[in-house]
Amino acid sequence: MSGKSKTEKGVELLDTLFGRKPEELPWPKRFVDYTIEHLFGDVWQGSELERKERSLITCSVLVALGREAEQLAHFKGAKNLGVRREKLEEMIIHVAHYGGWPVAASALRNLNQVWPAEDSE
Numbered sequence: 136m137s138g139k140s141k142t143e144k145g146v147e148l149l150d151t152l153f154g155r156k157p158e159e160l161p162w163p164k165r166f167v168d169y170t171i172e173h174l175f176g177d178v179w180q181g182s183e184l185e186r187k188e189r190s191l192i193t194c195s196v197l198v199a200l201g202r203e204a205e206q207l208a209h210f211k212g213a214k215n216l217g218v219r220r221e222k223l224e225e226m227i228i229h230v231a232h233y234g235g236w237p238v239a240a241s242a243l244r245n246l247n248q249v250w251p252a253e254d255s256e
Contacts, residue, residue: 140176141171141172141173141176141177141180142171142172142176143176144175144176144177144180145170145171145172145174145175145176145177145179146171146175146176148175148176148179148180148186149171149175151212151215151216152175152190152208152209152211152212152215152216153208153211153212153215154215157171186216187213187216187217187218190209190212190213190216190218191213191218191222191223191226193209193212194206194209194210194213194223194226195226195229195230197209197242198226198227198230198234198238198239198242199230199233199234199238200234200238201234201237201238201241203241203242203245206241206242206245206246207245207248207249210223210245210246210249210250211249211250214249214250219255220246220250220252220255221255223246223250224243224246227239227242227243227246230242
């Protein structure tokens with residue numbers, strides 16, 4: 136174990152995923168604290184799934200639920216973790232068959248906004 140607190144781990148992950156500091160988040164302090172300490176400092180730190188897997192799962196759920204604003208953030212986070220754009224496209228196509236064509240079309244539009252196809256490697 137690294138000896139880092141959940142808060143320290145959460146702050147580091149927030150920066151890795153989104154290039155943001157807690158004070159830059161547009162939420163009340165209590166909500167930011169829960170997000171940093173619990174979500175990013177604990178849930179995302181588990182050893183059973185790799186961070187890329189957690190990112191892809193998160194993106195999949197956000198696509199299925201049609202959470203477009205959060206997709207923008209987490210597509211950027213996936214890119215920052217090294218998830219290939221093609222993998223995100225395949226995930227969106229897969230989710231389309233279970234979550235619906237409109238949510239997939241919206242997600243592809245968001246992916247193109249965050250990560251234009253011509254910028255992929």
